[in-house]
Amino acid sequence: MHPFRTAVEARDQNAMEALLADNVVFTSPVAFAPYPGKPVTAAILRAVLRVFENFRYVREIAAADGRDHALVFEATVDGLQLSGCDFLHFDADGKIDAFTVMVRPLSAAQALAARMAEEYPRIQQEAREAIEGKTSA
Numbered sequence: 256m257h258p259f260r261t262a263v264e265a266r267d268q269n270a271m272e273a274l275l276a277d278n279v280v281f282t283s284p285v286a287f288a289p290y291p292g293k294p295v296t297a298a299i300l301r302a303v304l305r306v307f308e309n310f311r312y313v314r315e316i317a318a319a320d321g322r323d324h325a326l327v328f329e330a331t332v333d334g335l336q337l338s339g340c341d342f343l344h345f346d347a348d349g350k351i352d353a354f355t356v357m358v359r360p361l362s363a364a365q366a367l368a369a370r371m372a373e374e375y376p377r378i379q380q381e382a383r384e385a386i387e388g389k390t391s392a
Contacts, residue, residue: 257315257317259324259343260312262274263304263310263312268300268301271297272300274350274351275296275297275350276346276351277293278292278352279292279296279350279351279352279354280296280354281296281299281355281356282353282356283356284339284357284364284367285367285368292382293385294381294382294383294385294386295378295382296354297381297382298378298379298385299371299378301381302378306332306371306374307332308330309330310328310329310330311329312326312327312328313327314326315327321345323344324342324343324345325340325341325342326340326343327340328340332366332367333369333370335363336363337358337359337363337364337366338358338359339357339358339359341354341355341356
């Protein structure tokens with residue numbers, strides 16, 4: 256089992272963040288533009304842990320070279336079942352540098368979009384605090 260999957264299933268936010276490259280780019284299933292950088296990606300992942308109910312990975316697919324993984328998941332958002340996939344690409348240091356999520360069906364994706372929109376101010380605040388903490392250190 257991949258360490259990222261292990262971290263997510265354990266809800267270990269520190270371990271999840273430790274696996275992200277500083278230059279990671281997160282591509283959301285419910286937002287047009289990707290989100291660049293570790294602070295915002297980590298904040299998004301924390302929000303997802305708050306929004307998804309009954310989250311579980313059901314399949315893991317890995318490229319032979321270990322640089323690409325697909326983690327298929329199921330979860331519930333506001334009573335709607337969804338299935339999706341986390342597509343992860345790893346840099347030469349083994350850190351996630353590209354993180355793309357896709358979900359279905361549309362009704363669950365819309366519920367996810369609404370719930371993540373509610374979380375967005377907190378995501379922005381957490382990312383800003385992480386950036387400010389790094390620049391003042």
